[in-house]
Amino acid sequence: MGVTPDDQMDPLDFLSRDDLLNYFHRKKTEISCIEEPHTFLSQLRDHDLVPEDLYQMVIKMRNKERKQKGVYDILDWVEKERGQCVERFWRCVFQDHIMLKYPVFRILRNSFLDGSYKFSQTVPDTEDADKNETESVQKEEKKIKGKKGRGKRKKSVEETEEEVEPGPSSCSTPTRKKTATKPIFHSPLKKGQKAEIWTWDLYKTTLPVICGNKKATLHRGKLAKGIECILYKGQWLTPNGFEKAAGKGSHKNWKLSIRCQKTQLQKLIEDGHLQCPRMKRQYNRKNRRLLFPDSPSESSSSGSMSLLSSIDMGELSEDQEEEGEEDGEDRTEEEDEDEEEDAEPVDMSEFKAEVLPVSCGSVTGELYTKRFTGGSRSKSIRTEERWFTPEEFVMQELTLTEKHWKKDILCHGKTLSYLVKKKILYIHSVLCKCNCCRPNDPLAQNNDDVCFICDSDGDDDRDLVCCDECPRAFHQDCHLPSTHSDTSGDKWMCTFCVWKVNHPMWTRMSQDEALNCPVNQNIMNCEYLLLCLYKEDVKRVFTYDPVTSVPGYSRVISNPMWLERVKAKLQGNMYNTVGEFVDDIRLIFQNWQTFNRDKDDGMFGARLSEIFEQKFLLSFKIQ
Structure with a gap:
């Protein structure tokens, strides 16, 4: 029997951890573009590379773009939190069943075998990818630079679609018509084409931007909503704020001073590549300031967080909602929030309690603000029967056809979306490790945190005994009859539940x-x-x-x-x-x-x- 090259040697045995980690860093975006990532993510989870809660978060996403973003966030988390396990990562994705389903991993493995992986270590940033082209290409680009961008842009998109897969590097999943034999280490452009990265699928969510000599990342969706949308040094800024941080505040026109690949954002907005909300009710100065606020008090509370945590708070917590929302629906929701803003003044003292009354149609309950830090993932709403997550609670109202917990659950007439926006309620990052977001015993969220009778929590001397039929919990001596520790491991019903079952008889x-x-x-x-x-x-x-x-x-x-x-x-x-x-x-x-x-x-x-x-x-x- 012949021996294939793959059987002769394992390339991972000859590479240092730094080489493996550097290559992983360069290929995160490419890997995140794989189709149907369920098997891939399951493989990472089974090899203890991804925590269960983060895995479940991304698996439940139905929107393709958000799921791709979620896969990238997982890879980013692996790099930061599991960097010492990078060799284990490559070994688990280089297994036959993974390479068979995702050919991109076979291409990456071949790059280890033939040594071409070294080229990726010196690949320039995406903005400067066209520098890898020959001097003749650069001259050609200069000749066509002065021409109108609209017709040229259309041609570039059409030629790119005909000749190569979208994306700035090697394709995530090879086409059926032809099989890639070697990885590609340059941008997918023909000679003479301009690298208009805002048309690439990879940059549907974010774009690299520059103002002066300061580089940052523009989030398209946040720009369309009129909120802090530029990530600069780990902090979310408004376009005006980024313009000031770059030392160009005197220009007072961020659409002209901020550029993407030497193209002003004004041009991208005019050509429809970026969506920017128009100023509403410009006669009202208060409403004018709501769009892109500049003051520190109005800046995002997540400014000091890392990129992953910031995105998690802004996006991954929303992925538990209806994932297939279209842009039109998003704009409708924003308009609904504007209407709430324009309503008559609200007595904010009504929302200061730790327990708030909530309703969804005819269903009522109590929202515990301390438990709400997990957003849609935390069991923070209590009814007489049980604890619910916001998603589970909204499902109890059967008359609703389209169920969105942020706008369908009301508290004193205001939506939960409004309370989050006003920072009455807070949602932590999905990677938060506090006891509220990641309890030691997840089943404990099915019951109250305090004794139903005396309203105090458990301590070292007085543990809480949880009823298996209702959300109540009791100290052993507070309940009647008194419970015993030797029976706490068995299924147990409190007197209220036993009475409820027997009373009809x-x-x-x-x-x-x-x-x-x-x-x-x-x-x-x-x-x-x-x-x-x-x-x-x-x-x-x-x-x-x-x-x-x-x-x-x-x-x-x-x-x-x-x-x-x-x-x-x-x-x-x-x-x-x-x-x-x-x-x-x-x-x-x-x-x-x-x-x-x-x-x-x-x-x-x-x-x-x-x-x-x-x-x-x-x-x-x-x-």
């Missing part, structure tokens, strides 16, 4: 029949009523012995009673009938009313007394 009765029932046959109802009172007594006024906490109480009340004493008597089997249990509960509120006869505090006891009577009638199905 109980028969109706009169009040006298209920009061005369034996307690030992109605322990669940009594425990349920006690838990309801513990929950409502947020001030802990009726929980503990008032003689020790309320001055002068013993001089007025001769027979004090409190919830902890009722609990002890119930657990000690000291009640014979339900009536005895109910009498002690009523005595608590009668004593409080007597002691506070001339005080406003008596109203609090009256309210809890009314709640108990309603729960008592409901629990025993009293007619």
Whole structure:
């Protein structure tokens, strides 16, 4: 049997980590252009090169351009966070099943074998790629430079489509008509063509720009929305801000001072290659400043973050929405936000609470702002039944045909998109490692972070026990009956859920029949009523012995009673009938009313007394 060159040697054995990492850095964009990247990303995840949450984030993207951008962000993350594993990366993508599905990796492997990978280490930037052409090509470009750009641009695009794949380097997936035998190390241009990179598929999202001698990256989508769109030294700037940073602020015309390949942005906007919003209601100075604000207070809060984190906050968090949105829909959403801005003044104090009421159609819930940092990925909205992510919550409203959580979920009449824009709600980067964005136990997000009864969290001495049927969590001694640590590993239902399941099966009765029932046959109802009172007594006024906490109480009340004493008597089997249990509960509120006869505090006891009577009638199905 013959031996192929691939079997004779492994090129990775002869290369240093720096060589492998440098080549990886040069080829990230090319690799990100592969079609159907699911298998490729799964391979990276299976080799522990990509975290599960980032993998799931990109896999769920349906929009092709966003998915390509997501693949690039993953590769960028691998370079920064897994640089020491670059050899493992190349070995896992050079496996047969990967090279069979993605021929680009076979081309890259061949470049290691024949040594041509070294050329990529000295490849100039994309803006200067045409310098690799011969001097005759440069002279030809100078001759045609003065001609009108529109017709020439059309010809360039047509010739590029006919002769080569779009992209500034070797094609990501070879065409079926011809097979590439060697990687290409120059821009895909014929001699005499101008490198108009704004027409390439690779630059559909971003463009390299320059102002003076300062280079930066222009984000097309952000420019179209009229927000900070130029990334310069890790900070998002407005075009005006970048113009000032480049020392050209005196020009006061960024469309002319900022260029892409020596072409002014004004020209690209006029020719339709860039979209820039027109100034709305120019008579209003306030609205004029909303487009490309210059002041530091209006600059992006993500300015100090890295490129990946900034893009993650701006784009990857939106990828969990409807991925197939068209530009027209985006403009409609922006117009909706403008309408919210133009509405009558909003009392921002309504949004200062840590728990905000939200609704989507007829579905209501509570949004916990501390949990919202994960955006669409975090379970931050609680209903009586469970915790939902914003995406899951909006799906509960069946009457909506097109569901967009940012604009369909309302809080005090305002969309979540509005609250994010006003920085009432914050969304962290998908790479954020804080406990809210990446909890140690993801299943813990299915339950509350605090005890349902005492509203305090768990600590080293008092762990929370989570119900497997509802979102509630309890301290072991706060729940009735008390739970035990040796059963915490089993599936467990709280008293509220057990009561809810059994209540429909109980028969109706009169009040006298209920009061005369034996307690030992109605322990669940009594425990349920006690838990309801513990929950409502947020001030802990009726929980503990008032003689020790309320001055002068013993001089007025001769027979004090409190919830902890009722609990002890119930657990000690000291009640014979339900009536005895109910009498002690009523005595608590009668004593409080007597002691506070001339005080406003008596109203609090009256309210809890009314709640108990309603729960008592409901629990025993009293007619």
